[in-house]
Amino acid sequence: MTEKNVAIVLSAGRGKRMNCETAKQYLMIKEKPVIWYSLQAFEQCPFIDEIVLVSGERDIAFCREQIVEKYGFQKVNRIVAGGKERYHSVYNGLHAIEDCTFVYIHDGARPFLTQEILLRAREAVREYHACVVGMPVKDTIKISDKEGFGVQTPDRSLVWQVQTPQVFAYPLIRKAYDDLMEALQNGLETVITDDAMVVERMTEQKVKLVEGAYSNIKITTPEDLVIAENFC
Template identity: 55%
Template sequence: MEKKYCTAIVLAAGQGRRMGTEVHKQYLLLGGRPVLYYSLHTFEASPLIDEIILVTGEGEEQYCKEEIVEKYGISKVKAILAGGAERYHSVWNGLCRMQKDGYVFVHDGARPFVDKDMIARAYEAVCAGKACVVGMPVKDTIKIADENGFVKETPKREELWMVQTPQVFDSELLRGAYAMLMRQAHIEVTDDAMVVEQMLNHPIQFVYGSYENIKITTPEDLEVAEVFAQKYFS
């Protein structure tokens, strides 16, 4: 089967308020390099990925171009553009700049530990069903609370997954779902899979990621990431 054209949209427009630093979390140093560098490098090295679209905070485009893309030779980055007020705005901006249809990998730039095997598993799944998300089964018991903070329900642990990125879709499918979403006045979505679920009711397959595929959100996350970085990048 002929390989489809694959675009990675890497989201780096977040302000990282929970990190408590003046520097946005995606630009903090991890192992001596910006957090954002690692996922870009992985997509650059993957033979499955043909182009990268980097979505940054408004006014940060030139910084990313000079200090990350050019400095570290990330040649697959074909566009660097500003994101929007919410995550879904940033994804939509990226979708509108894709050079060619095929498959699109949407990834959080604050997740530095995506790897080539994850990308390959996701590609195989999207070929089969047009939509998949990387994630891992939860380890802890999860309880649903009511509005007063009391336990309302305890779902079966074997049915629960932690959702990660990349989330991978047929590009026409995802663009169509987002086009429907952008026409709505009231929007509450937290990831791309939710857009496809709500707009198109299309089935989405889980693909194994890694428990180390963490999103760096708090100072504690950065400390854990430093430990992982010693194994991944030393």
């Protein structure tokens, strides 16, 4: 079977911490919307075959006309509506894929994805079936209690800040998400913040950490846009 790689680019969030009516992924960096940079990285990657763009339901037409068609993204073959939470959006993206070997799940508000990162992720997912991009933390990390007092200081050499893309064998991540959604419908109460957590909670598969880049930031606050201008 020929290897097929599909990217899911998430663009459904509204970015409340940006304090702006425009969703953060559509704000401009150097005359291009934030989402353009993520899509361009996958568009230029020779081993990515297709891109599924997950947007807010009310933004589908905008994404098609003002992002995909305007900038000529040929690999975006489907735009689907996201959901209430991030994991709902990923679930919808996974179900929009008909046939796939590996899936690359990436936040559209993380514009500085490089070809080197994608190559490292590809090598890792081929060997380990599940991997996430990230970087070792630079600062000492404290674990606090509910009152805000420090209760634990983990070994900094073992702590990573997780980024995207997060890359998985498609059958693995598809089943993990299907099982998660069924469990949630049956009353499971849990906080899910990334795709690796879904695999860790719903399967016995270990997730390999792969070096990303400190520049692979997520646009979350107005200060991030200032930093982003310097990376372009």
